[in-house]
Structure formats: C-alpha cells, structure tokens
Amino acid sequence: MKKLLKGAAALTALALALGAGCTGKGAGETQNRGAAAAKIGVAMPTKSLQRWNQDGDNLKRQLEAAGYAVDLQYGGENDIQIQVGQIENMIAGGVKVLVIAAIDGGSLTEALKAAKEKNIPVIAYDRLIMNSDAVSYYATFDNTKVGAMQGQFIVERIDLANAAGPFNIELVTGAPDDNNVNFFFGGAMSVLKPHIDSGKLVVQSGQTTIAQCATPNWSSEESQKRFENLIQTYNYRPGGTKLDAVLCSNDSTSIGVTNALVGAGWNRDNFPITTGQDCDLPAVKNILAGVQTMSVFKDTRILAEKTVGMVDALIKGSQPEINDTTTYDNGTGVIPSYLCEPVVVTLDNYKAMLLDSGYLQESQIQ
Numbered sequence: 001m002k003k004l005l006k007g008a009a010a011l012t013a014l015a016l017a018l019g020a021g022c023t024g025k026g027a028g029e030t031q032n033r034g035a036a037a038a039k040i041g042v043a044m045p046t047k048s049l050q051r052w053n054q055d056g057d058n059l060k061r062q063l064e065a066a067g068y069a070v071d072l073q074y075g076g077e078n079d080i081q082i083q084v085g086q087i088e089n090m091i092a093g094g095v096k097v098l099v100i101a102a103i104d105g106g107s108l109t110e111a112l113k114a115a116k117e118k119n120i121p122v123i124a125y126d127r128l129i130m131n132s133d134a135v136s137y138y139a140t141f142d143n144t145k146v147g148a149m150q151g152q153f154i155v156e157r158i159d160l161a162n163a164a165g166p167f168n169i170e171l172v173t174g175a176p177d178d179n180n181v182n183f184f185f186g187g188a189m190s191v192l193k194p195h196i197d198s199g200k201l202v203v204q205s206g207q208t209t210i211a212q213c214a215t216p217n218w219s220s221e222e223s224q225k226r227f228e229n230l231i232q233t234y235n236y237r238p239g240g241t242k243l244d245a246v247l248c249s250n251d252s253t254s255i256g257v258t259n260a261l262v263g264a265g266w267n268r269d270n271f272p273i274t275t276g277q278d279c280d281l282p283a284v285k286n287i288l289a290g291v292q293t294m295s296v297f298k299d300t301r302i303l304a305e306k307t308v309g310m311v312d313a314l315i316k317g318s319q320p321e322i323n324d325t326t327t328y329d330n331g332t333g334v335i336p337s338y339l340c341e342p343v344v345v346t347l348d349n350y351k352a353m354l355l356d357s358g359y360l361q362e363s364q365i366q
C-alpha cells in the first residue's frame with residue numbers, strides 16, 4: 001500500500017514537472033508538440049546474452065515509435081560499476097524516466113537517491129532493484145511461475161505420479177545477486193521439494209540451496225565447470241550413475257550443463273531431462289538437437305510493450321497498468337508490478353510459439 005501511494009506520488013510529481021496532462025492522444029503527438037521529445041534512460045545488464053539485446057532493441061524501438069528520445073546503455077560484461085556510472089550519467093543528462101534491468105539488484109541504492117531527488121521515476125525491468133525507495137514500478141514476468149513450470153515439467157516427464165523411482169536429479173540456478181533467482185528457484189522447489197523429501201527424487205550431491213546451486217553471472221562456463229565436477233564426483237555417465245533430470249533456471253546455465261553432459265557421453269537417445277528459460281537461439285538449437293528438453297518462453301516484445309505503457313502513463317500523469325501489488329517487496333515495501341505470462345516451449349510447440357509468432361526466423365535455427 002505504502003508503495004502504491006509512493007508510485008502515485010512519483011507520478012504526480014513527474015506530471016507537474018513536465019506540465020503534461022492526459023490528452024487521450026498517442027504519446028508521440030503529446031510529446032513532440034512544440035517541445036523536444038522527453039528522454040528515457042534504459043540501462044540493460046549485458047550484450048552477452050541474446051535476450052538483453054532483444055530487450056534493449058524492443059524498448060528503444062517502441063519508445064521511439066511512441067515519440068520519446070532514448071538513451072540505451074549496456075553494462076559491459078555484467079559490470080556493476082559501469083552500470084552505476086551509466087545510470088548516474090542518465091540522471092545528470094536529464095532523463096525523465098529510468099528503465100533499469102539491474103546487474104546486481106542491491107547495488108543501485110546510492111545512485112538512485114539522485115533520481116528520487118529529481119523526481120525521476122524508476123521502473124525496475126525484469127529484475128527487481130532492491131533496497132531503494134526510488135523504485136516506482138516493476139515490469140517483469142511471473143517469475144515464480146517460470147520456476148514452477150520447470151519443476152512441473154520434470155515431474156510430468158519423469159511421470160513421478162506413476163513411476164517407481166527413485167530418480168536422480170541435480171539443481172542449477174543463476175546469479176545470487178539477481179533477485180529473480182529466489183523466485184525461479186523457489187517456484188521450482190515448491191514443486192520438486194516434496195518429491196525430494198519423500199525420497200522419490202534424489203540429489204546425490206546433496207546441493208539443494210540457492211547458495212550451493214548458484215551460477216555467478218549466469219555464466220555458461222561456470223555452470224559447465226560445476227557440472228563437470230558433479231559428473232566426476234558422482235560418475236553421472238551412461239553406464240555409470242543414471243542421471244534423470246537437471247533443473248536449470250535458464251538457458252545460459254543449461255547450455256553449460258549440456259556441454260558437460262555431452263562431454264560425459266550423453267546424447268539425444270539417453271539425454272537427461274533438462275530445463276531452461278528464455279528460448280535463446282543456442283538453447284532452441286539444443287532443443288532441436290535433443291540435448292535440452294524445454295525452455296520457458298518469455299516474450300520480450302510483450303515485456304517491452306508493457307514497460308513502454310508504464311513510461312507513457314508516467315509521462316502523461318496517468319496510472320500505469322499493474323496486475324500485482326503483493327509479490328515483490330524490495331526491502332522498502334511492495335513495488336506495484338505488471339507480471340507477463342511465461343509459456344513452456346518444447347519440440348512439440350516451438351514452431352507455433354517461436355516461428356509463427358516471428359520471435360525467431362526459420363533460417364536462424366537451421
């Protein structure tokens with residue numbers, strides 16, 4: 001509630017500062033009449049993953065189409081200091097709204113104090129920014145559902161309801177400084193833990209906490225290294241210890257795990273069930289090659305559209321669209337959020353979900 005009021009306060013302050021009203025016209029018409037387009041700062045974490053390039057491109061294109069000027073920056077290779085500097089420059093450079101996908105959700109508290117002082121509303125994009133009362137809104141996917149879908153997929157593919165078991169599983173999640181990990185891993189474990197507790201799913205390594213299963217920077221190299229160690233220690237090989245499933249919170253971690261498993265002799269005929277998230281191109285190719293079983297599709301075009309809608313509402317002094325006011329507390333209160341819907345993608349539906357929707361081109365996956 002506190003945050004809802006704060007979100008509304010940020011909105012009123014910005015509208016007064018801009019002298020903007022709700023004309024019911026398109027943003028471009030309102031923005032460009034007689035004045036320079038308002039500048040929106042967009043901070044993305046890295047260019048090294050396909051999804052953030054798409055996020056940045058989608059946001060820039062859609063914001064520009066709505067009549068805004070865009071300052072889009074990528075934080076090097078997930079470099080926290082670079083991102084902090086970029087955000088400070090955006091604030092000094094007069095942006096009217098900040099859209100930030102944080103590298104480290106807890107590292108922006110100081111930098112964002114200046115945004116608050118200047119009445120610049122901050123939209124946390126995809127990842128929640130922690131411990132900052134400058135954050136007005138949050139646009140993301142239903143991150144708990146992403147994890148629950150991965151867990152549920154494993155349960156159904158193994159057919160835990162009917163099969164005797166026990167079945168071996170290992171768990172891999174992402175960067176511990178990304179608040180999303182708590183929701184991805186939490187969602188997956190809400191489904192898997194009862195089966196681990198009952199002994200039907202067995203984690204031979206005993207590694208079941210976020211700290212034990214984390215992958216710094218969501219790096220494929222790191223997840224590969226950790227998994228090669230697990231293979232070595234528990235002899236997870238065809239003819240050795242049977243490995244039935246690997247929960248991977250996203251595609252970049254799944255790619256590292258796939259590399260390790262293929263290196264240990266697993267192939268499309270016996271490959272353990274592996275999960276992912278993002279439908280990044282290399283992961284989709286792995287799905288087609290039978291060395292990743294599923295990914296969770298989060299259509300970044302929709303996330304960008306919802307975020308641009310929030311920016312536009314803030315600039316015009318109207319209420320941004322939200323659909324969640326209970327889930328995401330950033331340490332200063334609950335941040336009003338819009339959660340987009342994730343979708344499971346497998347060999348069975350990738351054509352409809354990814355190709356027919358224009359998200360990927362057929363030529364890219366051949």
Ligand code: BGC
Nearest residue numbers: 049126127178180218250278
């Ligand atoms: C995003 C995922 C992404 C991961 C690594 C998470 O915060 O929600 O889509 O795979 O970061 O970049």
